[in-house]
Amino acid sequence: MTISELCHVCSMKPDASISSLEYHKMYFHFCSQQCRDTFIAHPSLYTVKAEKQYKHILKRRIMTLAAPLDKDSNELLKASLAEMMGINDVSIDDDKISISYDLLQVTRQQIENRLAEIGIKLGSDWMERLRRAWVHDSEENELDNLAAPIHYYHRPSPK
Numbered sequence: 059m060t061i062s063e064l065c066h067v068c069s070m071k072p073d074a075s076i077s078s079l080e081y082h083k084m085y086f087h088f089c090s091q092q093c094r095d096t097f098i099a100h101p102s103l104y105t106v107k108a109e110k111q112y113k114h115i116l117k118r119r120i121m122t123l124a125a126p127l128d129k130d131s132n133e134l135l136k137a138s139l140a141e142m143m144g145i146n147d148v149s150i151d152d153d154k155i156s157i158s159y160d161l162l163q164v165t166r167q168q169i170e171n172r173l174a175e176i177g178i179k180l181g182s183d184w185m186e187r188l189r190r191a192w193v194h195d196s197e198e199n200e201l202d203n204l205a206a207p208i209h210y211y212h213r214p215s216p217k
């Protein structure tokens with residue numbers, strides 16, 4: 059195992075306390091549990107670094123909170139998201155959070171899980187729930203499609 063290798067998901071320094079993974083007879087190291095989980099979900103996206111076509115898939119999403127946050131919750135939210143990998147920008151305006159992030163490093167589901175862990179509730183009317191379910195599905199599909207092997211079709215070029 060070489061220590062000089064960087065985290066295979068975000069290219070930061072690996073954390074020795076996060077266990078490495080063996081995949082296709084190679085060892086992969088991670089800076090955080092989040093990056094390890096991200097890798098396990100779609101390993102093929104992170105194993106061929108040199109040929110990786112997709113370095114970043116930037117998303118910007120607005121999330122609606124159940125209620126506007128007080129000052130302490132506001133700070134807690136910003137600090138918690140700042141600790142996550144792949145989050146570029148967070149702004150909070152009344153009951154709306156605008157977040158930009160790299161889908162190759164973090165998914166909306168992971169962000170929502172973190173909010174739940176710190177006790178911040180999202181809007182729960184049916185439109186909000188429907189929109190969230192749609193976003194989760196579309197992000198999963200996008201990553202699944204990228205992770206799928208590319209098929210080459212050989213056919214005569216049209217004349």
Ligand SMILES: [Zn+2]
Pocket residue numbers: 065066067068069070088089090093143
């Ligand atoms: Zn990482």
